Amino acid sequence: MKIGIVCYPTYGGSGVLATELGKGLARRGHDVHFVTYQQPVRLNSFQNNVYYHEVNDADYPLFQYPPYDTALTSKLVDVVKYENLDLLHVHYAIPHATVAYMAKKILLTQGRYIPTITTLHGTDITLVGMNQAFHPVVEFAINKSDGVTAVSNSLKKDTVSQFNIEKDIKVIYNFIDVARFQKADKDHFKKAIAPDGEKILIHTSNFRKVKRVDDVIKIFKKIYEKEKCKLLLVGDGPERQNMERLCREIGLCHEIRFLGKQEAVEELLAISDLFLMPSESESFGLAALEAMACQVPVISSNIGGLPELNVHGKTGFLSDVGHTDEMAANALTLLQNEPLLQEFKTNALAQSSNFDIESIVPLYEDYYQHILETSVYDYKSL
Numbered sequence: 001m002k003i004g005i006v007c008y009p010t011y012g013g014s015g016v017l018a019t020e021l022g023k024g025l026a027r028r029g030h031d032v033h034f035v036t037y038q039q040p041v042r043l044n045s046f047q048n049n050v051y052y053h054e055v056n057d058a059d060y061p062l063f064q065y066p067p068y069d070t071a072l073t074s075k076l077v078d079v080v081k082y083e084n085l086d087l088l089h090v091h092y093a094i095p096h097a098t099v100a101y102m103a104k105k106i107l108l109t110q111g112r113y114i115p116t117i118t119t120l121h122g123t124d125i126t127l128v129g130m131n132q133a134f135h136p137v138v139e140f141a142i143n144k145s146d147g148v149t150a151v152s153n154s155l156k157k158d159t160v161s162q163f164n165i166e167k168d169i170k171v172i173y174n175f176i177d178v179a180r181f182q183k184a185d186k187d188h189f190k191k192a193i194a195p196d197g198e199k200i201l202i203h204t205s206n207f208r209k210v211k212r213v214d215d216v217i218k219i220f221k222k223i224y225e226k227e228k229c230k231l232l233l234v235g236d237g238p239e240r241q242n243m244e245r246l247c248r249e250i251g252l253c254h255e256i257r258f259l260g261k262q263e264a265v266e267e268l269l270a271i272s273d274l275f276l277m278p279s280e281s282e283s284f285g286l287a288a289l290e291a292m293a294c295q296v297p298v299i300s301s302n303i304g305g306l307p308e309l310n311v312h313g314k315t316g317f318l319s320d321v322g323h324t325d326e327m328a329a330n331a332l333t334l335l336q337n338e339p340l341l342q343e344f345k346t347n348a349l350a351q352s353s354n355f356d357i358e359s360i361v362p363l364y365e366d367y368y369q370h371i372l373e374t375s376v377y378d379y380k381s382l
Helices: 013-027 068-083 093-109 135-144 153-162 187-193 213-224 240-250 265-269 286-293 324-335 338-355 357-374
Strands: 002-006 031-036 050-054 087-091 116-120 147-150 169-171 199-205 229-235 256-260 274-277 298-301 316-319
Touching: 002 013, 002 068, 002 093, 013 031, 013 050, 013 087, 013 116, 013 286, 013 357, 031 068, 050 068, 068 093, 087 093, 087 357, 093 116, 093 135, 116 135, 116 153, 116 357, 147 153, 147 357, 153 169, 199 213, 199 265, 199 286, 213 229, 213 240, 213 274, 213 324, 229 265, 240 256, 265 286, 274 286, 274 324, 286 298, 286 338, 298 324, 316 324, 324 338, 338 357
Parallel strands: 002 031, 002 087, 031 050, 087 116, 116 147, 147 169, 199 229, 199 274, 229 256, 274 298, 298 316
Antiparallel strands: none
């Protein structure tokens, strides 16, 4: 198949998933064409069958903001026609699902039909999509997609409850490459961060309010009072400055490291003992899955898709959002019981194997084939 993939090229989960999916499809012999405004961060080396098409915004004085939607639509029409694509797979509903619809309609006027598949990732439904400025457009674009997938049953449920959805939504979970995310011997690295054998806690995110990084620091403070440990904060975003200020206020800056965005996050996970994810919204929890594959149990909130991934009392613990005392107590239960911690690490690895890219990519292939066989060449709505 010749597949077009549209995604955000940054560090967010939807862009990472889309890029890794495309690379996985290419390894299985498909031609994959990425279309976005800059090269995706995970598309950082040459791979056969993978192509990148950059979208250039129109620079015209009339526009206060460059009309990216329009430029992307035109680029998709061009790539579909001249690369002879079989289908378009767009990730994150806004604006990609609406852009795919426009491109499909333009191509129909030229006698060319291209099926479109939209994958919903989370905040495009639960946060941005619920804004009344976007809600009707998101609903329309989902219903006009030939196929729709969601990354968890929780997200599917949220979508159906918040929008009038006429399409069947297929759940295909997020995934990781377990060949990359695995426990590795990094003892020399661990000793540099925790020279006295302290346990290492870690959190990775884009530092938005929804991630509740302040709760991560509060949990760490409660743990530190009873068990000496270190905290690694990986990522960057709008809340970072506030979090640095909070660290100073509680007097633990010497025990907390802000590491910014990291390409090789698996090396940091390899030396960590617990992963903290107290988010108020997580459609799946890809960062938690990456941790589990590196044998790091997860202390998380019990919202969204997290209970589908983090098995309470087996791979980690789940608590209500904001219950930092309970989260800290659960963390100490593991940190102060080495045999139990090792058991949870083994369980986390076993659970992560259910989300291996080698098992998930074939599900997308089958779904693509289904859409190609069942989508309807239709001029009626022109």
